[in-house]
Amino acid sequence: MYDTDMYQGKTYNLYQDKDSGAVGVKVITATGAVSYVPFSSDGSLLPIAVSVQSDVNGDSINDIDVLVTRKSDNAQLNIYRDFSGALIKTVDNSAIK
Numbered sequence: 001m002y003d004t005d006m007y008q009g010k011t012y013n014l015y016q017d018k019d020s021g022a023v024g025v026k027v028i029t030a031t032g033a034v035s036y037v038p039f040s041s042d043g044s045l046l047p048i049a050v051s052v053q054s055d056v057n058g059d060s061i062n063d064i065d066v067l068v069t070r071k072s073d074n075a076q077l078n079i080y081r082d083f084s085g086a087l088i089k090t091v092d093n094s095a096i097k
Contacts, residue, residue, distance in 0.1 A: 014050035
């Protein structure tokens with residue numbers, strides 16, 4: 001586990017799978033039910049932080065923001081997904097001056 005956040009009684013744990021290298025967020029409810037939101041399917045990213053404190057797509061529901069480093073060029077990316085796992089947007093922080 002790399003980072004954690006809480007929102008509306010759920011715990012959001014950022015992780016990287018030890019076998020595949022995939023980055024994702026494990027969501028744990030107050031009753032202990034667990035679900036996963038994948039952010040990558042391979043080992044191309046290094047996880048840094050997770051946040052569920054903002055509504056990125058304007059639907060009045062907070063979204064999941066994961067900060068990662070892309071291994072190929074060491075660029076930091078913010079990847080935003082909704083709670084179902086649908087991609088909202090990716091921000092390449094190296095492109096912002």
